[in-house]
Amino acid sequence: MDIAHIPTPLGTAKIEGDENGLSKITVLDGEETITDVIPETLEDAVYQLQEYFKGERQEFSLTLNPEGTDFQKRVWKALKRIPYGKTASYMELSKLVGDVKAIRAVAAANGKNPLWIVIPCHRIIGSDGSLTGYAGGLHRKKWLLEHEQPVKQQSLF
Known part of the structure; x- marks a missing residue:
């Protein structure tokens, strides 16, 4: 690895x-x-993440190989359908997975997402629009959602 x-x-x-x-x-x-020499197998991922943080990339085109159950992988695949700059609730994610009754299992699978940003679990919010749990911390989730907004607030000074 x-x-x-x-x-x-x-x-x-x-x-x-x-x-x-x-x-x-x-x-x-x-x-x-910080890694001085990026392994060849990770070069594209590093490049695409750097583009994302510069605001130059909205979608990732990487080969993914996360470890998880079949159900978790279904949830992670559904997360990738939530577009850049958009959010969805856990209920909406459950609908994307095809089982609205599995909302708790969907939320748990979302929390186990091993591929930060590339599988955009940060785009899942509460039904009332509130920021809910995020493994990376709510301050990071807030930053990511603001980063993905098309209109940036300009400073007056």
């Missing part, structure tokens, strides 16, 4: 994968040594 640590506006991202695809992307709170 190849690993790279890259800086992002939200902390150091740890990227893991191999020739079969990306298996995990997480954001870390602690100080990590």
